[in-house]
Amino acid sequence: MAVGLDFGTTNSSIALAGPNGVQIANFASSGGVTEAFRSLLYLHRIRESGRSAIKSWSGPAGIDEYLNSDEKGRLVQSLKSFLTSRSLQTTEVFGRRFKLEELIARILADIRAGAERQFGPTATHVVVGRPVRFVGAESDADDEYALGRLKEALLIAGFREVRFEYEPVGAAYHYESTLDHDELVMIGDFGGGTSDFSLLRVGPSLRRSGVTRQVIGNEGVGIAGDSFDARIIRHLVSPALGAGSELESGGKRLPVPNWVYFKLERWHHLSFLKSAETISMLKSVAGQALEPKKIEALLYLIQHDLGYQLHRAVQRAKIALSNVDRTRLHFSDGEAEIDEELTRADFESWIQEELTAIENHVDELLSKTGTHPADVDVVFLTGGSSFVPAVRRIFESRFGHHKIRTCDEFTSVARGLALRALELR
Ligand SMILES: Nc1ncnc2c1ncn2[C@@H]1O[C@H](COP(=O)(O)OP(=O)(O)OP(=O)(O)O)[C@@H](O)[C@H]1O
Ligand SMILES: [Mg+2]
Incomplete structure (x- = not known):
């Protein structure tokens, strides 16, 4: 089975690709079903057979449990943004020390369990997204450090064979699945923690040949929603x-x-x-x-x-x-x-300073790859923060309104990662 997992700062999603297309996992919540699993963790002390224990809930169940408990436990959000933080190794919750990797693993294990309920018991092999630059990363070494921790969390959560792919490249695979001709595309993925950009050629002829898409360049910055x-x-x-x-x-x-x-x-x-x-x-x-x-x-x-x-x-x-x-x-x-x-x-x-930083990274990607905006056929914008009008304007002013495409803001990365997993099999 070809599974793609997007562990997002705010929302996560997981998809399965097969001969009949891509399927995205649904998660039950009190407000109905959702494809976007909130990447939050709620921990509370409970009494179990006369003993005190710490239990955790994540995603929609975490929100429900949090809202329904009279005396609140500990609700943590945006944990992905701690991955580069060498000073945050462990944290104490109700007198017990937890490693960051262990907290993240609890979220990932719940996502995996949800996916297995729908896809079958093979969601252990996955292509997992990673930002181009993690929040707080100042060097490649910081990114490697964060990636190592994410890998550890995935292994604790029961995923066994893990391969990483850039999140915007994942989004590119999803966008490509909608195309009937080849294009040079600029991807902009604006999430909760990071803004990520990739420039690559995609399309049916590349898909048919099964060759790994040649990524012309990537850029990223730990600034987003x-x-x-x-x-x-x-x-x-x-x-x-x-x-x-x-x-x-x-x-x-x-x-x-x-x-x-x-x-x-x-x-x-x-x-x-x-x-x-x-x-x-x-x-x-x-x-x-x-x-x-x-x-x-x-x-x-x-x-x-x-x-x-x-x-x-x-x-x-x-x-x-x-x-x-x-x-x-x-x-x-x-x-x-x-x-x-x-x-x-x-x-x-x-948010002027943030917008300027984002603009500079877009321009940097163009200049370091020697690409003129006119060479780019389409700009595909995705992720929740791509709805911010000022973010869209950055691309409209450079590439023109007619080149902007958007869709599946909260699931495009996972869907594309699943297609990448299918190709890697
Ligand atoms: N309509 C909207 N307008 C502005 N911001 C929005 C909108 N909808 C969602 N957001 C913001 O989008 C962000 C979440 O987007 P998304 O789920 O794509 O991020 P993520 O994948 O979890 O994060 P990352 O990719 O950075 O790890 C949040 O900051 C949220 O507030
Ligand atoms: Mg994202």
């Missing part, structure tokens, strides 16, 4: 939770510690704020703060592990701005309440 969210948090959420305010200590006015807000901006760091030291520090800050209500709201959010709800509120606002010019960011839970207007123009000005 999560970085956009970080800007929304910086400008709208953190100020409502006390960022930039002051406290009074020993007769002096001091700023409240800002490192907490940097962690708040990053989904993969957020749940790690819930440590005894941070909470006691914030309690003492709340006691001295000039605007204590804001710090108390922050404490409430951290203590009640509301990262998921905050994430939902930010995503809702951001996604709305892909279609409308203005919206409200609304988040309300106990002592934490945020209700702010935001416009697409504000959002675009906040």
Whole structure:
């Protein structure tokens, strides 16, 4: 069986390719079935036969379990973004140390189990996607390090024969399956963690000959949807939770510690704020703060592990701005309440630095491969963050509106990786 697995920062999917085409796995959730398995993990302490144990749930089951538990456990998101982090080897959850690889493996094992239920018991051999550049990678050595950890997580999860392929190359195989003629295509895959680009020739004649597509070049940068969210948090959420305010200590006015807000901006760091030291520090800050209500709201959010709800509120606002010019960011839970207007123009000005970095990588791919935009037949944009109008404009301005193609934003990579797996058999 030819299986393709896309372990995404935000969403994962898994597909099977065979003589009758590509099949994508479905996962049950309380809201129906979904092809996009949320790459999150929820851990909670349970009592089992009189003993305390730590149980985990991932994907839609993780969300349901989290929402249904009165006393919240630990919900972690965007774990893929930690793979390059040498300082994060293990983390403590309810008094037990977990290796990062083990946490990721729990998500991957659930995906594998779901796929096996639908495809049969052979989902152990897979082609797995990898970003061109992992989040936080500054060198090829960092990428190799991250890849080694991802491989370890896959093996722990029960996948046995693993081959990696660039995520945008996966998307290219999917795009190719829709073609009746050959093309030089530029792929732009914009996810939660990374933006990845590949330039390659695809089409029926290459598919028929079965030769591995010659990739003309790849580029990538660890900037995507999560970085956009970080800007929304910086400008709208953190100020409502006390960022930039002051406290009074020993007769002096001091700023409240800002490192907490940097962690708040990053989904993969957020749940790690819930440590005894941070909470006691914030309690003492709340006691001295000039605007204590804001710090108390922050404490409430951290203590009640509301990262998921905050994430939902930010995503809702951001996604709305892909279609409308203005919206409200609304988040309300106990002592934490945020209700702010935001416009697409504000959002675009906040993410200017990220957009410029993305543009530079697109231009770098063109220049290092000696490709003129006119040589490129089609630009295929995929991944959830490709819906952001400002991201699309980067390509429209360089290649022209008529060259842009989009489809299957959340499953194109897994579908294409499965086709790649079929070719490799
Ligand atoms: N309509 C939309 N407008 C703007 N952003 C969106 C929209 N829909 C989804 N997103 C964003 O897309 C991102 C998720 O996309 P996707 O599932 O492709 O990422 P991923 O594959 O998990 O991540 P990566 O490929 O970086 O590892 C999230 O940041 C989400 O907020
Ligand atoms: Mg992706």
